[in-house]
Amino acid sequence: MKKEYSEYETVIGLEVHAQLLTKSKLFCGDSTAFGLEANTSVGPVTLAHPGTLLKMNRKAVELAIRMGLACHCEIVKENYFVRKNYFYPDLPKGYQVSQHSTPICRGGYIKIKTGPGEKRILLNRIHLEEDAGKSLHDIDSENTCIDYNRAGTPLIEIVTEPGICSSDEAFQFLTELRKLVRYLEVCDGNMEEGSLRCDANISVRKKGETKLGTKVEVKNLNSIRNVKRAIEFEEQRLVNCLENKEIIIQQTRSFDAGTGKTFSIREKEDAEDYRYFPEPDLTPFHLSDEFISRVGSEIPVLQDKRIEKYTTQWQLSGYDAEVLTEERDFADYFEATIKYTSYYKPAANWMLGPVKSWLNENKSEIKSFPLKPDQFASLIELTETGKVSFSIASAKIFPLILKDGSKSPLQVAEENNLLQESDVSSLKPIVDEVLNKFADKVKEYKKGKRGLLALFVGEIMKKTKGKADPAVVNQLILEKLKSE
Amino acid sequence: MLLLEFSSIEHYHAQLQQEDITCELAVQHYLRKIRDRNHLNAFIEIFETEALEKSRELDKKRISGEPLKKLHGVIIAIKDVICYKDHQVSAASGILKNFTSIYSATAVEKLLSEDAIIIGRTNCDEFAMGSTNENSAYGKVLNALDETKVPGGSSGGSAVAVQADLCMLSLGSDTGGSVRQPADFCGITGLKPTYGRISRYGLIAYASSFDQIGIFGKNIPDISKVLEVISGPDEYDSTVSHQHSYSCSVPLNKKEKIRFAYFPEALEHASLDTEIATAIKRFIQELREEGNEVHPISFDLLDYIVPAYYVLTTAEASSNLSRYDGIKYGYRTPRKEVDLEELYKCSRTEGFGKEVKRRIMLGTFVLSSGYYEAYYTRAQKVRKKLVDKTNEIFINFDMIIIPAAPATAFKSGEKTNDPVTMYLADIYTVMANLTGIPAISIPLFRHSNGMPFGLQLMAKRFNESSLLQSAHHLMNRKIVS
Numbered sequence: 001m002k003k004e005y006s007e008y009e010t011v012i013g014l015e016v017h018a019q020l021l022t023k024s025k026l027f028c029g030d031s032t033a034f035g036l037e038a039n040t041s042v043g044p045v046t047l048a049h050p051g052t053l054l055k056m057n058r059k060a061v062e063l064a065i066r067m068g069l070a071c072h073c074e075i076v077k078e079n080y081f082v083r084k085n086y087f088y089p090d091l092p093k094g095y096q097v098s099q100h101s102t103p104i105c106r107g108g109y110i111k112i113k114t115g116p117g118e119k120r121i122l123l124n125r126i127h128l129e130e131d132a133g134k135s136l137h138d139i140d141s142e143n144t145c146i147d148y149n150r151a152g153t154p155l156i157e158i159v160t161e162p163g164i165c166s167s168d169e170a171f172q173f174l175t176e177l178r179k180l181v182r183y184l185e186v187c188d189g190n191m192e193e194g195s196l197r198c199d200a201n202i203s204v205r206k207k208g209e210t211k212l213g214t215k216v217e218v219k220n221l222n223s224i225r226n227v228k229r230a231i232e233f234e235e236q237r238l239v240n241c242l243e244n245k246e247i248i249i250q251q252t253r254s255f256d257a258g259t260g261k262t263f264s265i266r267e268k269e270d271a272e273d274y275r276y277f278p279e280p281d282l283t284p285f286h287l288s289d290e291f292i293s294r295v296g297s298e299i300p301v302l303q304d305k306r307i308e309k310y311t312t313q314w315q316l317s318g319y320d321a322e323v324l325t326e327e328r329d330f331a332d333y334f335e336a337t338i339k340y341t342s343y344y345k346p347a348a349n350w351m352l353g354p355v356k357s358w359l360n361e362n363k364s365e366i367k368s369f370p371l372k373p374d375q376f377a378s379l380i381e382l383t384e385t386g387k388v389s390f391s392i393a394s395a396k397i398f399p400l401i402l403k404d405g406s407k408s409p410l411q412v413a414e415e416n417n418l419l420q421e422s423d424v425s426s427l428k429p430i431v432d433e434v435l436n437k438f439a440d441k442v443k444e445y446k447k448g449k450r451g452l453l454a455l456f457v458g459e460i461m462k463k464t465k466g467k468a469d470p471a472v473v474n475q476l477i478l479e480k481l482k483s484e
Numbered sequence: 485m486l487l488l489e490f491s492s493i494e495h496y497h498a499q500l501q502q503e504d505i506t507c508e509l510a511v512q513h514y515l516r517k518i519r520d521r522n523h524l525n526a527f528i529e530i531f532e533t534e535a536l537e538k539s540r541e542l543d544k545k546r547i548s549g550e551p552l553k554k555l556h557g558v559i560i561a562i563k564d565v566i567c568y569k570d571h572q573v574s575a576a577s578g579i580l581k582n583f584t585s586i587y588s589a590t591a592v593e594k595l596l597s598e599d600a601i602i603i604g605r606t607n608c609d610e611f612a613m614g615s616t617n618e619n620s621a622y623g624k625v626l627n628a629l630d631e632t633k634v635p636g637g638s639s640g641g642s643a644v645a646v647q648a649d650l651c652m653l654s655l656g657s658d659t660g661g662s663v664r665q666p667a668d669f670c671g672i673t674g675l676k677p678t679y680g681r682i683s684r685y686g687l688i689a690y691a692s693s694f695d696q697i698g699i700f701g702k703n704i705p706d707i708s709k710v711l712e713v714i715s716g717p718d719e720y721d722s723t724v725s726h727q728h729s730y731s732c733s734v735p736l737n738k739k740e741k742i743r744f745a746y747f748p749e750a751l752e753h754a755s756l757d758t759e760i761a762t763a764i765k766r767f768i769q770e771l772r773e774e775g776n777e778v779h780p781i782s783f784d785l786l787d788y789i790v791p792a793y794y795v796l797t798t799a800e801a802s803s804n805l806s807r808y809d810g811i812k813y814g815y816r817t818p819r820k821e822v823d824l825e826e827l828y829k830c831s832r833t834e835g836f837g838k839e840v841k842r843r844i845m846l847g848t849f850v851l852s853s854g855y856y857e858a859y860y861t862r863a864q865k866v867r868k869k870l871v872d873k874t875n876e877i878f879i880n881f882d883m884i885i886i887p888a889a890p891a892t893a894f895k896s897g898e899k900t901n902d903p904v905t906m907y908l909a910d911i912y913t914v915m916a917n918l919t920g921i922p923a924i925s926i927p928l929f930r931h932s933n934g935m936p937f938g939l940q941l942m943a944k945r946f947n948e949s950s951l952l953q954s955a956h957h958l959m960n961r962k963i964v965s
Contacts, residue, residue, distance in 0.1 A: 045720075047812055047813075048812070049587070050567065050580065050807075051565075051687050053685050053722070053723075054722070055719060055722050083803050089824070092807065092812060093806065093807050094803070094806020094809060095806060275803070275852060277803070281692050282722055282723075
């Protein structure tokens with residue numbers, strides 16, 4: 001960082017829109033499925049046909065509360081919607097139905113990891129609103145086309161306080177936020193498809209200043225990395241402006257991921273008057289304590305709580321715990337598995353090793369993993385009780401039971417003759433044979449070259465095609481050598 | 485040619501059962517009358533073929549012995565603000581010319597499910613904004629009693645359709661008196677139910693927190709039947725009450741002791757025609773003499789209610805009408821080479837009529853920052869005060885008696901250039917919409933100028949039973965005396 005940059009600090013506030021995972025839209029029954037053919041999920045209400053009215057989607061309210069409770073927000077009990085009036089072709093009613101003075105959640109925070117430790121990013125609010133349609137400028141050479149499928153999709157807007165100090169913090173915040181919405185099954189968190197969208201408000205000021213600098217708002221940030229890049233570009237641009245004694249204009253800018261630069265799309269000098277007023281087609285709604293606590297009781301155990309449990313109760317390393325709990329379904333699967341086995345660490349190794357690789361190779365998710373947790377647990381048991389070696393289990397049995405889950409891992413091992421040989425009487429002759437064959441090496445061993453033990457074990461493993469139990473083999477060799 | 489004298493649904497059903505007439509004959513009769521009186525301009529469109537088809541279907545059903553549904557063969561006209569699937573609906577506006585609805589209003593669905601026959605859509609003021617039915621893209625409607633006079637508005641076409649016997653009953657909409665005032669001007673009965681009684685789904689919005697579908701008829705039992713059919717909860721309208729249901733099985737002639745209240749300020753108001761004032765005062769006196777409890781109640785909010793009403797309704801209208809932007813459906817300017825803003829401006833300028841534009845501008849103004857508090861917020865406060873005052877009155881009283889309009893039907897064109905005078909004439913009707921209470925206007929008197937007038941009754945929210953009982957009683961009392 002150049003000297004002049006270090007004299008400045010950046011102040012960032014984020015506005016994140018998350019599409020809620022409801023089956024239908026916020027105010028009518030049209031589907032919210034992604035990827036439908038354009039304008040096929042557009043009933044009269046979505047299209048704002050004359051005479052249509054709105055009906056509140058209860059599930060959306062639940063999801064917003066779920067998110068709020070997970071972010072330690074205060075849940076606002078008396079809620080009403082307002083109309084935000086403005087004209088735009090992708091806004092069918094000519095107004096957006098949103099929450100203005102009664103956001104369903106106030107305050108709260110999300111914890112992020114920073115270099116020195118942890119930081120709480122304070123939230124200002126989370127409110128419910130409906131999404132607009134999509135303007136498509138590149139389909140027709142003369143006209144802008146509009147796809148109204150998205151119009152009316154429920155959104156929550158998560159607004160932070162201007163308490164984010166760097167692009168790294170913003171990156172961390174969004175990473176945590178995305179993890180959280182996925183954990184809660186509030187939103188699928190897919191930024192590329194636009195189900196999670198972020199606008200960044202950025203300003204810079206000289207260190208020690210208490211007044212906020214003039215802010216710019218950057219839109220069209222379709223990945224967490226691009227949020228970081230846009231902030232980095234903007235903070236440099238703004239500092240350069242100040243260094244060159246230029247006046248910073250409050251404006252809305254867009255980010256071009258190709259060039260890594262932002263450019264102005266409109267100036268905010270004459271801010272639009274949205275003429276908010278209470279939405280008369282929806283009655284104000286009251287949230288009872290029972291309702292809120294019922295929603296709260298459905299919140300799954302979140303990552304930090306799980307990490308705590310994994311490291312204390314199950315004695316896993318911090319690293320293992322962290323990776324296992326990255327995604328809720330993955331952690332759930334792990335937890336389901338260890339209901340059937342108490343080999344926690346081996347289970348973790350299996351999850352982070354063979355299971356993860358298989359998922360990656362098959363571009364699959366744990367939800368569609370073909371093994372049931374009890375089956376998986378018995379595979380782990382098979383190796384841990386010495387019936388099969390880990391390498392044979394992972395290289396041979398694992399792929400077989402993934403293909404055909406109708407047989408137990410033990411059956412598969414038996415049928416394919418993969419069970420580890422730990423029967424002393426059948427192993428003893430092989431030990432004798434190998435030690436006789438390497439009589440000179442035995443002499444060397446006895447003179448003190450203890451490293452040769454591995455050679456003997458290796459030879460026996462070769463002869464048994466890897467099926468011999470190494471522990472038993474070791475034991476037999478040592479006994480034999482001692483007795484001679 | 486069969487001469488059908490419609491008096492009530494009950495009588496009509498008896499005639500059908502006795503095979504004196506058929507639904508088909510009834511439809512033919514009304515189609516002929518509509519054609520004969522086409523110049524009244526009450527209808528924008530007649531659904532001739534399908535009305536005839538439906539009537540034949542019903543005749544078959546009835547003859548095969550199926551029990552009659554509640555509105556079997558009842559011939560009903562609907563105001564051109566009520567959507568009917570695969571039929572045009574325009575709100576009498578150029579901006580929706582040739583627009584076909586892709587769904588039916590809940591009220592229409594309910595009418596059809598009880599075997600009513602919808603004979604056509606009636607003319608009205610554009611987007612239900614007006615008191616004379618002169619603001620229609622389809623031209624003015626004439627009062628059948630005196631064709632030089634207005635029928636009232638905004639549901640003028642629906643009122644005249646019943647007045648001139650062009651249908652048995654009709655639906656209108658009432659945002660500030662649009663059913664009760666034309667009923668009064670035409671000498672028929674018009675009910676505005678409680679806000680939340682009938683689903684508004686499929687009713688083209690003027691002012692959402694005021695709008696309510698209303699019913700025109702010639703007698704109370706018929707109105708009561710239609711109300712029972714079209715009211716009730718609806719999954720598409722969250723403002724409809726789930727707690728109160730209306731049933732027409734409560735006998736209308738049940739004699740309950742009714743405590744009447746009236747506002748001396750309303751009867752002494754400068755705008756009120758003296759003959760109307762005298763008639764109502766005499767009527768009140770008669771009620772007293774007959775042993776009824778009738779009390780004057782001081783009401784000091786009268787002069788605030790019309791301004792509050794216009795601030796709030798235009799605010800909501802300015803937003804409700806934003807969807808008519810020329811993008812998705814409806815009228816779009818034929819001009820080429822216009823940018824987006826020009827497209828909006830031209831489409832809306834060319835599509836909307838003058839009064840609608842005036843109200844959109846008024847509404848946009850009262851919601852604008854800098855004026856919001858002075859207009860919108862204050863009007864909301866008036867509304868709140870009015871609701872409180874009304875609730876207070878209904879603690880001690882069952883019914884409020886008030887004129888329906890300050891004057892009888894006036895000449896067409898007489899007030900066209902004086903919108904404020906026109907707005908102020910809503911003084912007696914807007915209270916029921918501001919407070920959400922049910923109200924009905926009943927024809928009782930004839931003015932020396934030859935035109936009919938009556939009075940308005942208002943009851944507590946969801947107390948249509950009492951309202952209709954009283955109305956029935958007062959209307960029949962007139963005949964007796």
